[in-house]
Amino acid sequence: MSAVTTPRTDQASTEVAKDDAAAAAHAPAGSLLAAVRQRPALAKLVVLALLAAVLVPLAHAKWASGTWPDALTVDLSEPLGDASDWIIDNRDSHPLFVYFFGHISNAIIVCVRAVYVVLLALGWAGTTAAATLLAWRVAGVRVAVTAAVSFAVCGLLGMWVPTMQTLALMVVAVTASVVIGGLLGLAGGLSDRTHRALRPVLDTMQVLPAFSYLLPVVMIFGMGVPGAVLATVVYAAPPMARLTALGLRQADAGVLEAVASLGATGWQRLLSARLPLARKELLLGVNQAIMMALSMAVIASMIGGGGLGDRVYQALSTVDVGKALAAGIPIVLLAVVLDRTTAAAGERAGAEPTGPRLLRGWPAWAAAAVGTAAVALVGRSMGALTWPDGWTVAIVEPVNDAKEWMVDHLYSDVPVVGGTADWASRYVRWILDPLRDGLLALPWWSALLIVAALAWLIGTWGTALTATLAMAAIGVLGVWEPSMDTLSQVLAAVAVTLVLGFAIGVAAARSPRLERILRPVMDVFQTMPQFVYLIPVVALFGVGRAPAAAAAIVYALPAVIRITTQGLRQVDPAALESARSLGATPRQQLWQVQLPLARPALLLAVNQGVVLVLAVVVIGSLVGSGALGYQVLFGLAQGDPATGLVAGAAIVCLGLMLDRVTQPTARRSRKGA
DSSP states (O other), X not given: OHHHHHHHHHXXXXXXXXXXXXHHHHHHHHHHHHXXXXXXXXXXXXXXXXXXXXXXXXXXXXOOSSXXXXXXXXXXXXXXXXXXXXXXXXXXXXXXXXXXXXXXXXXXXXXXXXXXXXXXXXXXXXXXXXXXXXXXXXXXXXXXHHHHHHHHHHHHTTOHHHXXXXXXXXXXXXXXXXXXXXXXXXXXXXXXXXXXXXXXXXXXXXXXXGGGGXXXXXXXXXXXXXXXXXXXXXXXXXXXXXXXXXXXXXXXXXXXXXXXXXXXXXXXXXXXXXXXXXXXXXXXXXXXHHHHXXXXXXXXXXXXXXXXXXHHHHHHHTTOHHHHHHHHHHHHHHHHHHHHHHHHHHHHTTOOOOSOGGGSSHHHHHHHHHHHHHHHHHHHHTTOSSOOGGGOOOOHHHHHHHHHHHHHXXXXXXXXXXXXXXXXXXXXXXXXXXXXXXXXXXXXXXXXXXXXXXXXXXXXXXXXXXXXXXXXXXXXXXXXXXXXXXXXXXXXHHHHHHHHHHXXXXXXXXXXXXXXXXXXXXXXXXXXXXGXXXXXXXXXXXXXXXXXXXXXXHHHHHHHHHHHHXXXXXXXXXXXXXXXXXXXXXXHHIIIIIHHHTHHHHHHHHHHHHHHHHHHHHHGGGGTOOHHHHHHHHHXXXXXXXXXXXXXXXXXXXXXXXXXXXXXXXXXXXXXX
16 A cells, blocks of 8 residues: 555655746746736836837947937028018018007007006106005005015115016016916816816926027017017916916815806806805916016016116126126015015905904005005105105125125135135036036937936826927937036036925924024025026126026025925824834934825925926026027027027927926826825
8 A cells, every 4th residue: 555655645746846846937927027017117117128128229220429410400590590581571561460460569568658657657656655555455564564665675776767667567467467377277177178288288388498488479579578578478377377277176066066056157157156266276376477477577678678687687798796686686576575465365365354444345445546646646746756866875886896805705715615616616527517428428319218218207108208209309409419518507406406405395394493494585585586596696606507507506496495395294194103103213204204105295396496497597598507598598699590499499398308207197196105
């Protein structure tokens, strides 16, 4: 029995051993396949590796050099030049210009002049009283005092007339932006199909630098106020449209259903329910439209907008820091007053009015109007229409003297730390130059593969395709080298911005006292137009790529800090309590709980940092950053639309690529959270 049983047992053992060996042989493949299925990012990497293994040898054999091949470029200088010549030759005779663009241009000129005449007719006293009483009625006493002091400072600096010019352009541009953006938002809020069609357009428009809007309007309307107003409207309308659509689509469904059950028509539902429920979003949209319009109106001075921006532009062109600061301070004050007033109006929307009955509703508005008229009449009777010359304070010479002192004592040869000029030269020599040379040495097809990989890993194949096509379009336009120069400046500035922003944001999230200290500073920094940041960096670093990077870092830093702080503070308290109950240290809680759970907010901070840095790096051409921004500036200054438009299109493509590479999809963000 045993003799018969033993061979069978040995045979069974052998078969089991064979099965185990086969299973062991197939186990790695099975586990790898399971891992790929469970981790989409790993699957994408595998697909990208396979594509690279096939495409890289082919691309290297065909195009071994790093620069974009001339055979794949399209020369648009001749057709763009012909188009510009045709527009110039037919601007005064062609029906399209005479009966359409001409009427738009004339209407803008008439509106801006009318507002400017009204402001001058009110006089400095009446205008200051109107701004103060309006701020008091809308935002309270504190903002009213801020408005009165701000307008007084504008006069004291000798900038009253340029301030009124900027304000007149702003009134017309903001009105048009609110109307156009509101109508687009209304269409998107009431129609799902329209909302789906508008969303990608508005997304793209909001990531484009302001510089890229200038040349197209110059080609059609020429240099002057109409082009400046239209560029401002195009730049400022998208946030109004987005927030209007958001407010209408988020209206309480229960309230809408109750109104509909009472037999209300579509217009009645809109006017009595949807719009009142969306009041806060609408006022926030007005606030954002105003701030973006002010930022763009200052930049639009480069195409004849005039006002404060023109004073800053002319001063920066001659590196006159004193004159630039004298015009830059009113821009900052105007931004603060407009932001505080509209933000307070949004916070008070829907709240119960407080105070005496005579100071509420239409009696308060009537009192404000009567007060403004009385002050204006008194001012006119005294012959004080513009700010008196004897009431001004000259700061140009003292500021320039201080700047010269900084040049002599802080630029170089400072013991231990070195001077600002030394910092700038080291930043250029150790960071910008190697990064630019590395990007230029990188084969162009590998740059496309890297862009596709990053965009696909963080988003979808659609975002990867968009980013890759945008990057390829830069090469097709024939501006690969200046685009890599601009990209190197953006990447270096973004790296510094994220290091500082994440560090300060983490500290602010863990220290309420630090957050309270930083909040007013960041509020002011976030209301300042991009143009203004160039003034102090020129005083500190001179001209070149380093000051443009410094301005970009300071401009983008507040947004990164705010988003990081907010994301860390919104982490689920239950998760933190669970980590603490397990004995996790504060460092472990930060690295293993807060940062992973705040990943969507951190990715948003990266995206906003990239977009904001690009916006300032481009206008940094005014202080010597060169690259694409310089080509746009050259096209504007020399009347060469072909060069400027090609560079502007490349800036658009670069902004679109950077946005898609750093903007995760909603589905991806939820998985990361």
